[in-house]
Amino acid sequence: MELSTTLVEQTIQNRVREIGINPNYWYPVAWADQLQTGQVMPITIWQQSIALYRDEQGQVHALENACPHKGVELHKGEVKADRLVCPYHGWEFNPNGECVRIPYFPPQQKLPCAQARSYPADEKYGILWVFPGDPDLATAGQIPEVPEYSDPGCLMIPITGRFKSHFSISNENTMDVFHGFLHKNLQGWFDPVLLKLKQSDSSVEAEYRVSYRGVLTKFLGLSTQDGVTTRTVSIHYQYPHYHSTMEGVSSLYLMRLPVSAQETRSFSLLFLPQVRLPKQLLQIIKPILMPIVRKLLFMPFLEQDVEMMESEQQTFSRNPQRRYVEVNPAILALQRVLIRQYEQFVQQSSQLEQKTDRSDRFKPRESAQALEVLATSEQTLGGSGR
Numbered sequence: 001m002e003l004s005t006t007l008v009e010q011t012i013q014n015r016v017r018e019i020g021i022n023p024n025y026w027y028p029v030a031w032a033d034q035l036q037t038g039q040v041m042p043i044t045i046w047q048q049s050i051a052l053y054r055d056e057q058g059q060v061h062a063l064e065n066a067c068p069h070k071g072v073e074l075h076k077g078e079v080k081a082d083r084l085v086c087p088y089h090g091w092e093f094n095p096n097g098e099c100v101r102i103p104y105f106p107p108q109q110k111l112p113c114a115q116a117r118s119y120p121a122d123e124k125y126g127i128l129w130v131f132p133g134d135p136d137l138a139t140a141g142q143i144p145e146v147p148e149y150s151d152p153g154c155l156m157i158p159i160t161g162r163f164k165s166h167f168s169i170s171n172e173n174t175m176d177v178f179h180g181f182l183h184k185n186l187q188g189w190f191d192p193v194l195l196k197l198k199q200s201d202s203s204v205e206a207e208y209r210v211s212y213r214g215v216l217t218k219f220l221g222l223s224t225q226d227g228v229t230t231r232t233v234s235i236h237y238q239y240p241h242y243h244s245t246m247e248g249v250s251s252l253y254l255m256r257l258p259v260s261a262q263e264t265r266s267f268s269l270l271f272l273p274q275v276r277l278p279k280q281l282l283q284i285i286k287p288i289l290m291p292i293v294r295k296l297l298f299m300p301f302l303e304q305d306v307e308m309m310e311s312e313q314q315t316f317s318r319n320p321q322r323r324y325v326e327v328n329p330a331i332l333a334l335q336r337v338l339i340r341q342y343e344q345f346v347q348q349s350s351q352l353e354q355k356t357d358r359s360d361r362f363k364p365r366e367s368a369q370a371l372e373v374l375a376t377s378e379q380t381l382g383g384s385g386r
C-alpha cells in the first residue's frame, strides 16, 4: 500500500516500546567464526537463553540453555561428537535435545524421558542464525537474500552493533533519514526529502533523496564540480531485518537481534560495489581495508546513533507514560509493522494453544503477558497514528 509522504505531526504510541518480537523468523545470533568446531556458547533471543554449539562435523545446533535434569546451563558443558554434554552429571543430549546417555546408567537401563527444547539453526553469509519460534514454520528461505555475498570482487565489511535500547528504537533509527543533523560534524547527509513510502503487514519501503558533500563524498567517489552530490537512498525493512542502498554507492544488510526489552544487537554486512578490485588483490588487501573503512566510514556514525538511541531509551524508561510527537510517516509505518507482527504472533500462538496441546514443544513464554499488553493498550496504530 502506497502511503503519503507528507510530513505532518503525528503522535507516537508508546506501546511500540513495550511489545515483544514475532519469533517466527530467523534471527542472527553470532558471527560464524566466533564458534569453532567443538565449542559451545550462550546466546539470547528475546529473553530466551540458548546454548549454541558446533559439533565435531562442523554442524551448528541450538538447544535450550537449561539441562532437563536440574537446569544447569548447557553452554557450560562440552561437545562430544554431535552431542552436548551437561557439565554437572554428564547427561548427553543429541541435536534434537533428547537425553541419549547417562554415564552412570548400566547399558541396558532405560533412559528417563528428558528433553531440552531444540531450535532450528543455520549458517549463512558468515552468520549463525536461529529460529526461535514454531519449528514447523522455519524454512531456509526466510533468511534474507544477500546476493553480493557470493561476489568475490565486492568489498564486504561486517559490522557489529550493540545498543542498550528496545529494538523498536534501533529500527526507527535506521528508517529515520531526517537525522542527518546529528552527523553534521562527520559531513553526513543534508536536505533529506521523503520521496516514496510503501507499507505491508511485514514490510516498509521508503525512498529518500539526500545530498552529500565533503571528505566522505570524495572518498566514495561522488565528487562533483560544486562538491555536492544528490543521491537516492532506498530503505527496505522486511521484518525483522533491513536492506538499505545508496544509489550506486553502497548496499547495507542490517540483521537485527532483539536480546531483551532494553538490549538489541545487530549484525550488518556493508558492501561497496564501486570498490571493485581484482579478486586476488582484494583478498590480499581486504584484512587491511576492512577495519580502516569500518573505523573511518561507519563507526563514527554508529557511535553517534548509539548515543541517541540509548538516550531515547533512558528517557522512556524513566517515564513510559510521556507522549512524543513524530512527523515522518515512514516511522509511523514502521511502528505499525512492528506492532502487527507482534499481534500476529500472539494471535497465532493463542489459537495454536487452543487447538493442540503442544506446550512441551513450543510454548511462547510471553503469550499470556503479551495478550495482557495488547488487551490493555490502545487500538492498533491507525493511518494517522493519532
Ligand code: FES
Pocket: 067, 068, 069, 070, 071, 072, 086, 087, 088, 089, 090, 091
Ligand atoms: S544437571 Fe545436567 S546432568 Fe545433572
Ligand SMILES: [Fe+2]
Pocket: 179, 182, 183, 301, 305
Ligand atoms: Fe545515523
